[in-house]
Amino acid sequence: MKATCFDGKNMRYEENYPEPNTGEVIVRVNLAGICGTDLEILDGYMTYDGILGHEFVGTVEKADNFDLIGKRVVGEINAGCGACESCQKGMDRHCPNRTVLGILKRDGAFAEFLSLPEKNLHVIPDNITDEQAVFVEPLAAAFEIKEQVSLQPQWRVAVVGDGRLAQLIIRVLKLTCPNITCFGKHKNKLESLINIGVKIKIGIEKSDEQSFDLVVEATGSNSGFADTMKLIKPRGTVILKSTIASRENLDLTPTIINEITLIGSRCGLFKPAIDALATGVVSVDSMIDSTYPLEKFSEAIEHAKKPDTLKVFLKP
Structure with a gap:
C-alpha cells in the first residue's frame, strides 16, 4: 500500500508498504488530517517510528462484523491491552500497555489503510462530510x-x-x-x-x-x-x-x-463531537484549509507548519 514512513528523523513515501495484517478491522483511509502532535513528533516529541497520523475518516474494508463493511468511520486512537486495571475501568487511554494510532507502537493514518479494534470505531452520519469528520478526534x-x-x-x-x-x-x-x-x-x-x-x-x-x-x-x-x-x-x-x-x-x-x-487534558469521548457536527451545534468549515495527495506529504507538512495555516489534509 501507499504510505508515508517516519524513521525517527525523516519521513519518506513508499509505494509498497505492507498492509495491516491483524485480527482487527481494516479501514481504507479516505482523508487524514495533519495536527500539531504530528508536527511535534517530527520535532522530537515522543520516540516514534512508523506511519504518522491519527485524525482520519475512512471506509471499512474488512471486519468480522459484516454490518461494518462499507461503513464510513472515524476511530478513537488509544488501543488498550484489555486486561489491566485501567482497561477494566474503561480507561483505555491510560492503559500502560496501550498503543496509540500514529503516535505509539501503532501505524497511523498517513497511508491507504490502517487497522483498529472494532470498539474504537464510530460510524459517521451521512450529513457529516469527510472533511468535517476528520475533526472528530480533536x-x-x-x-x-x-x-x-x-x-x-x-x-x-x-x-x-x-x-x-x-x-x-x-x-x-x-x-x-x-x-x-x-x-x-x-x-x-x-x-x-x-x-x-x-x-x-x-x-x-x-x-x-x-x-x-x-x-x-x-x-x-x-x-x-x-x-x-x-x-x-x-x-x-x-x-x-x-x-x-x-x-x-x-x-x-x-x-x-x-x-x-x-x-x-488529552483525549475525549467521540459521541459528543459527532453529535455536535451532525446537528451543526459546532461548525468547523471555516477551519478547512487545503488537501494534498499522499505523495506530496512534504509540501503538506511544510504548509501545515506555517503560522497562518489551519487544517491541512492528506488524501491517499
Whole structure:
C-alpha cells in the first residue's frame, strides 16, 4: 500500500508498504488530517517510528462484523491491552500497555489503510462530510474539558493560542461560557473568531492579569504556559492541552503561591463531537484549509507548519 514512513528523523513515501495484517478491522483511509502532535513528533516529541497520523475518516474494508463493511468511520486512537486495571475501568487511554494510532507502537493514518479494534470505531452520519469528520478526534479532545470541569456560564474564560486545537476548544466552551477571550499571535486566525462572538487580543495587558476564572493553554510552547499563569485568578483553574516538545523547565511557583488548580487534558469521548457536527451545534468549515495527495506529504507538512495555516489534509 501507499504510505508515508517516519524513521525517527525523516519521513519518506513508499509505494509498497505492507498492509495491516491483524485480527482487527481494516479501514481504507479516505482523508487524514495533519495536527500539531504530528508536527511535534517530527520535532522530537515522543520516540516514534512508523506511519504518522491519527485524525482520519475512512471506509471499512474488512471486519468480522459484516454490518461494518462499507461503513464510513472515524476511530478513537488509544488501543488498550484489555486486561489491566485501567482497561477494566474503561480507561483505555491510560492503559500502560496501550498503543496509540500514529503516535505509539501503532501505524497511523498517513497511508491507504490502517487497522483498529472494532470498539474504537464510530460510524459517521451521512450529513457529516469527510472533511468535517476528520475533526472528530480533536473536537472530542476539546469536549473532554466539559467532562473534567463543571463550567459556569458567568466565568471569564481565556484560551491562550489561536491554532487548530485552540479554535475547536473555543467553539466548545462557547456553548456554555459566553465570555471568552482568545489570546493569540496571528491576526487572520483571530479575526475568524470575531464572527462567533469571541474577544480577541494580541498580547496581554495589565488589566488582563489575574482576571480569568478558567484559562486553557493550547499553544504548544513554554511561553504559552507563562502567559497562562499571568491570566489566571488566584484559586482559578488552568487546563493544559499542549504536549510541549521543548525540554526547558517550566516555573510552577505561581501555581503554589496562587493555589491554582492544574488539569491535564488529552483525549475525549467521540459521541459528543459527532453529535455536535451532525446537528451543526459546532461548525468547523471555516477551519478547512487545503488537501494534498499522499505523495506530496512534504509540501503538506511544510504548509501545515506555517503560522497562518489551519487544517491541512492528506488524501491517499
